[in-house]
Amino acid sequence: MKDTGLSIKLLRSAYSAENKTVINLLKSGADVNATDPFMGLTALHIAVSTNNLTLTRILVEDWNAAFKADATGRWPTLIAAEAEVDDALSDYIVEAEAKAYCANCSPA
Secondary structure (H helix, E strand, C coil): CCCHHHHHHHHHHHHCCCHHHHHHHHHCCCCCCCCCCCCCCCHHHHHHHCCCHHHHHHHHHHCCCCCCCCCCCCCHHHHHHHHCCCHHHHHHHHHHHHHHHHHCCCCC
16 A cells, blocks of 8 residues: 555645655655545646646656546646746646547547
């Protein structure tokens, strides 16, 4: 079982854009898909909403963060649109989410 204390620190560090701390916490056993109990946000949701392309890429590419909806049904792409993130992050998250979604699709 993952350490809940580490997971809470992970989410806080993601909010603060402390990318190195996030990486160290993940290496120490924090759950990359830990969910904030109030809003249902993961570190990926937070990285996207704070316009942090570097952390978003780390979570997706190095730690295989799951693409899922938050507690209100918002996927990372919707959060990106609502937060009016930079074009580079917007393009990246749309492509990464589509790739993750299609990986679960079966051919016709």
